[in-house]
Every structure is written in structure tokens, then in C-alpha cells.
Amino acid sequence: MYRDFTYAEVLASAERAGWRLDDVLGPDDRLDFTRRFMPEALARTDAAPGLDAAERKLLNQISGHQYLSLFGVIEEFILPFVLDHVRPQLDTDDYRVRALLQFAGEEAKHIQLFRRFQEAYVLGFGTPCQVIGPAEAIAAEVLRHDPLGVALAILHVEWMTQNHYLDSVKDDDGLDPLFKSLLRHHWIEECQHAKIDTLMVEALADSRGDDAILAAAGEYLEIIGFIDGGLRQQAALNVAALELATGRPVADREGLIAQQHQAARWTYLGSGMAHPRFTGTLSAISPRAHALVEAAAAQFN
Ligand SMILES: [Fe+2]
Numbered sequence: 001m002y003r004d005f006t007y008a009e010v011l012a013s014a015e016r017a018g019w020r021l022d023d024v025l026g027p028d029d030r031l032d033f034t035r036r037f038m039p040e041a042l043a044r045t046d047a048a049p050g051l052d053a054a055e056r057k058l059l060n061q062i063s064g065h066q067y068l069s070l071f072g073v074i075e076e077f078i079l080p081f082v083l084d085h086v087r088p089q090l091d092t093d094d095y096r097v098r099a100l101l102q103f104a105g106e107e108a109k110h111i112q113l114f115r116r117f118q119e120a121y122v123l124g125f126g127t128p129c130q131v132i133g134p135a136e137a138i139a140a141e142v143l144r145h146d147p148l149g150v151a152l153a154i155l156h157v158e159w160m161t162q163n164h165y166l167d168s169v170k171d172d173d174g175l176d177p178l179f180k181s182l183l184r185h186h187w188i189e190e191c192q193h194a195k196i197d198t199l200m201v202e203a204l205a206d207s208r209g210d211d212a213i214l215a216a217a218g219e220y221l222e223i224i225g226f227i228d229g230g231l232r233q234q235a236a237l238n239v240a241a242l243e244l245a246t247g248r249p250v251a252d253r254e255g256l257i258a259q260q261h262q263a264a265r266w267t268y269l270g271s272g273m274a275h276p277r278f279t280g281t282l283s284a285i286s287p288r289a290h291a292l293v294e295a296a297a298a299q300f301n
């Protein structure tokens with residue numbers, strides 16, 4: 001198994017690393033709309049076809065709004081899953097129970113943080129940006145899958161936030177400092193979650209044979225496919241928001257939607273599926289499941 005930490009150690013580091021909402025976005029903080037919000041490695045707006053510099057910056061900011069909205073949606077399915085996971089075993093290991101409750105509390109805080117950023121965004125952007133949803137329906141669709149498949153999707157999410165943070169560090173010249181701080185603070189806590197998720201995945205895989213683990217990896221890929229469909233819809237909504245903001249239609253609408261969909265596929269799917277810690281856990285529980293996911297990941301680059 002890929003285990004190099006315990007619940008007690010994860011709880012101790014989570015308690016040291018914890019932050020308050022106001023540390024990231026205080027009541028008087030304003031986003032800087034003269035800057036880009038998302039790292040170029042994720043938003044790929046410099047390569048967006050048919051746009052001038054001002055439109056690329058607007059699209060980058062809309063991509064930032066997408067990030068805030070989608071993480072709101074993602075955290076909505078993580079929170080009930082973690083609570084369901086801790087409930088049946090409240091009387092077992094005290095550190096395990098406390099680490100999972102700490103994890104759940106932090107995700108509830110992240111939901112609030114993303115919402116707070118979204119409010120700041122709406123205040124400054126001036127044009128409405130539509131998002132896919134509702135979040136509860138998306139969460140219900142994800143959560144109807146095999147718990148091991150859902151736990152793999154959550155492990156993927158936690159590790160991919162590390163790539164998002166690292167991309168924002170590389171892209172240090174033009175990003176809004178509050179967005180950079182969001183990516184950094186989120187990763188600081190997600191880093192502990194990723195370790196707890198690893199322990200959850202291992203616990204759920206422990207009693208299963210390889211065929212059952214392979215089937216759960218198939219369910220994880222179903223969740224990926226479902227999210228991918230949502231990303232395609234969101235890319236079209238983002239282009240519509242850009243057109244509304246500039247007051248004119250973009251030249252190559254379908255080309256731009258396809259290019260931005262692929263950027264989102266890398267940001268939310270590929271960068272998690274290919275993270276070495278995610279693939280390490282997967283290959284430790286089942287080399288066949290790892291091969292299945294690795295083959296599917298190629299389309300999300
Ligand atoms: Fe989170």
C-alpha cells in the first residue's frame with residue numbers, strides 16, 4: 001500500500017496549517033480586474049483563437065469565475081461523502097474520527113470561501129456569468145456511484161489542486177494576488193485531505209478483490225465522463241458571457257468553445273488523473289485499474 005502517514009499525523013498537520021476565511025479574502029478586499037485571475041497553463045486564454053488582448057483577459061477572468069463555481073459544486077459532493085464515511089465508525093479510532101471531522105469542516109469552509117470570492121467577482125465584473133447546475137443535482141449524480149469510485153474522484157480533486165497552486169507560482173507576473181492566495185490557501189488544506197483520502201481509498205479497497213476494484217475504477221471514469229459533459233456546457237456558457245461583456249459575437253465561436261473546453265478538461269480532469277500521487281495510490285490497489293485510468297487520461301491533456 002501507498003501509506004506513509006497516519007490519521008494522527010494528518011490531524012496534527014491540519015491543525016498547524018489551518019487558516020480563517022478573512023486570512024484569504026477579508027470583507028474589504030477587492031479583486032483586481034486589471035489583471036488575469038487564472039494561470040495561463042490552466043486557462044489557455046493566450047492561445048484562444050480569434051480574440052484580441054482585452055478579450056483574452058476578459059475570458060481569463062470568466063475562466064476564474066468558472067473555477068470558483070466548479071469548486072463550489074465539487075466541494076458540495078465531497079462534504080456529504082466524508083460525513084457518511086465517518087458516521088458508521090464513530091466508536092473506532094479517535095484520531096480517525098477527528099481527522100475526518102476536521103476534513104469535513106474545512107470543506108464546508110472552502111464552500112464558503114469560494115462563495116465569498118464569487119460575490120467579490122460579481123461585484124467587479126459587471127456582466128452575469130451563467131454556470132452549470134444546480135450543484136445539488138450534480139452532487140446527487142456523482143454520489144449515486146460506488147463509494148470507492150467516488151473516493152477516487154475525491155482523491156483526484158485533492159491532488160489536482162496542488163498542480164493548480166504550482167501553476168500559479170510559475171505564472172507570477174500578471175495574476176490577481178487574491179486569486180493566487182486562494183489557490184495557495186486551498187492547496188495548504190487540500191494537502192491534508194489528499195492524505196486522508198488515500199487512507200479512505202485504501203480502507204474501501206481493502207476488502208475487495210481485483211475485479212471489484214477494477215469495476216470501481218470504471219465508475220470513477222463514469223464520474224469523469226459526467227463532469228466532462230458539464231465542462232463542455234460550461235465552455236459554451238463562458239463564451240456567451242464573453243460576448244455579453246464585449247457586446248459583440250466572437251469570430252470563431254465553435255473553435256473557441258472547443259479550445260476552452262480542452263483547457264478545462266486539463267484543469268479539472270487530466271491534471272488530477274495524471275498526478276503521480278493519485279496514480280501511485282491507484283497502482284498500489286490495482287495495477288489493472290491504474291492501466292484503465294491511464295489509457296483514459298490521454299484525451300484530457
Ligand atoms: Fe477544498
Ligand SMILES: [Fe+2]
Pocket residue numbers: 078107158189190193
Ligand atoms: Fe479537500
